[in-house]
Every structure is written in structure tokens, then in C-alpha cells.
Amino acid sequence: MRRTILAILFLVSAAFAVAQNGSNWNYEGHTGPLVWSKLDPSYAACNHGHEQSPIDIRGARLNKALQPIQFHYIAGPVTIENTGRGVVVHVDKGSYMVAGGVRYELVDYEFHHPSEHSVRGKLTDMEVDLVHKSADGKLAIVGVRLNEDRGNPNATMATLWPHLPTRSGTSNRVTDMIDAGGLIPADPGYWTYTGSELTPPCSEGVQWFLYEQPIDVSREQQRQFTALFRLNTRPVQDVHGRKIQANE
Numbered sequence: 001m002r003r004t005i006l007a008i009l010f011l012v013s014a015a016f017a018v019a020q021n022g023s024n025w026n027y028e029g030h031t032g033p034l035v036w037s038k039l040d041p042s043y044a045a046c047n048h049g050h051e052q053s054p055i056d057i058r059g060a061r062l063n064k065a066l067q068p069i070q071f072h073y074i075a076g077p078v079t080i081e082n083t084g085r086g087v088v089v090h091v092d093k094g095s096y097m098v099a100g101g102v103r104y105e106l107v108d109y110e111f112h113h114p115s116e117h118s119v120r121g122k123l124t125d126m127e128v129d130l131v132h133k134s135a136d137g138k139l140a141i142v143g144v145r146l147n148e149d150r151g152n153p154n155a156t157m158a159t160l161w162p163h164l165p166t167r168s169g170t171s172n173r174v175t176d177m178i179d180a181g182g183l184i185p186a187d188p189g190y191w192t193y194t195g196s197e198l199t200p201p202c203s204e205g206v207q208w209f210l211y212e213q214p215i216d217v218s219r220e221q222q223r224q225f226t227a228l229f230r231l232n233t234r235p236v237q238d239v240h241g242r243k244i245q246a247n248e
Contacts, residue, residue: 051240071184073095110129128143147215
């Protein structure tokens with residue numbers, strides 16, 4: 001009887017831990033994107049929402065009223081985490097951007113292979129998504145696509161990559177001065193649309209800014225990432241009539 005009770009308590013605590021850390025979803029197999037909404041009621045938007053991300057960018061309309069994004073990033077130490085599904089870089093407070101007259105604080109940025117967003121049906125080798133939050137809790141994500149250039153490493157990634165945690169659930173503190181601005185293209189052109197978070201619970205109401213110009217990543221930098229994560233992207237989602245606008 002005592003063993004039965006202990007077994008039940010173990011299963012309950014394990015289930016609670018799964019619910020707490022969201023470890024019951026993945027990018028492939030029986031817990032992949034096609035069934036995310038079935039894994040947890042709070043994930044319903046993942047398969048039933050109408051403003052999901054990523055999407056295929058095509059048919060964007062020019063809106064000359066859109067202003068270039070103003071970045072006010074501060075170089076400093078970061079914490080780089082291996083979540084078991086990807087790499088997330090957590091930044092200290094102080095960096096922010098201004099888009100549409102709203103200030104958004106930089107929270108973290110995460111890397112994906114291949115790119116989450118496609119442009120006229122074509123993916124790039126990788127994508128980095130910089131997550132920002134406004135004072136009233138609204139999210140704005142800046143997406144930057146990366147293309148492999150064999151001999152041209154990205155400087156910011158070159159500083160981060162020696163500290164990549166190789167085990168799931170571990171993190172490393174990087175004391176070097178890391179500047180997220182090194183991940184922003186020189187060309188200020190971007191597309192913008194209303195979408196969602198890329199992972200469960202796939203919350204909607206996120207303002208996306210996807211830069212038109214990709215940046216370079218070296219073959220070796222990409223190889224180091226894919227050695228850890230062969231695939232950590234979600235399939236493109238239905239646009240459902242949403243407007244995609246371009247600032248130039």
C-alpha cells in the first residue's frame with residue numbers, strides 16, 4: 001500500500017514538473033507542432049489560433065508611415081541557456097528598442113535552424129529572434145534571417161559560441177561584453193505583421209518585425225549549432241488574411 005501511494009505521488013509530481021517547465025512539447029515526433037494543442041489546454045492557440053507565427057512573407061504592402069526601428073542596445077554580460085530545444089541568450093536590463101513610438105525592453109534572443117520565417121517560399125539557414133516587452137506587457141519580436149557565408153563569421157555569435165552549453169537544461173554566464181546590435185542588419189528595411197509566440201502556448205497579439213536583409217553566419221558557426229539542434233523550427237502558419245506591411 002505504501003509503495004502504491006509513493007508511486008502515485010511520484011507520478012503526480014512528475015506531471016506537475018512537466019506542466020511547470022513545459023517539457024511536454026518538441027519540434028518533431030508525437031509531441032511536435034501538429035499536436036501541440038492536444039498536449040495541454042493552454043496550448044489551444046497553437047493549432048486553432050488565426051494569428052500564428054511564423055508565416056511566409058509575400059505580397060507585403062508598402063507603408064511609408066512606418067519609421068525605422070531605433071535600437072538602444074547596451075553591450076554587457078549575458079547568460080546563454082540550452083533549453084533542450086534551442087539556445088536562448090538572456091540579457092541584463094537596460095537594452096531597448098523604440099518601434100511605432102513604443103519602447104520595448106530587450107528580454108532575450110534565441111536561435112533557430114533553419115529559419116522560422118520564409119520569404120516567397122524560401123527559408124534561410126538560420127534565424128535569430130530578439131524578444132522585447134513593453135511596459136504594459138506587450139511583446140514585439142525582431143526576426144533576423146541568417147545565410148551561410150563559409151568564411152564570414154558573425155562577430156556576436158563568435159563571442160557567444162565558445163560558451164554554448166552542450167547539455168540540455170544547463171547555462172553558462174558569459175562575462176564578455178556582448179552586443180546584440182551585431183545581430184541587426186545594416187539595412188533598416190523590414191516587414192511587420194501581427195502574429196504569435198513561436199512556441200507553446202503560442203500566445204497571439206505579438207508584433208513582429210522581420211528584417212528584409214539577412215546577415216551572414218559562417219559554416220562553422222552553423223555546424224556548431226546544428227550539432228546540438230538538427231531542427232528547432234515550427235512550420236509556417238496560415239496567414240488568415242493578415243496584412244503584411246513593409247517600411248521601404
